[in-house]
Amino acid sequence: MKVADIKEIAKKLGINPGKFKKGELIVAIQKAEKNTPCFGTGTAACPYTTCCWREDCIA
Secondary structure (H helix, E strand, C coil): CCHHHHHHHHHHCCCCCCCCCHHHHHHHHHHHCCCCCCCCCCCCCCCCCCCCCHHHHHC
16 A cells, blocks of 8 residues: 555544654554554464555565
8 A cells, every 4th residue: 555545544543644654654543443553563374364454564
């Protein structure tokens, strides 16, 4: 997903994307949505197969 798209999602959730790096912003979004903030943790056997961040995370 493009950073611009991620920033739009963040703004809709009331998060100021400011100078967040891509991964940090995704984790902030996960927290705001009350999801497990696991983006980029390196879990190859991730159980969240329908996560919208999966493609960027497991890549």
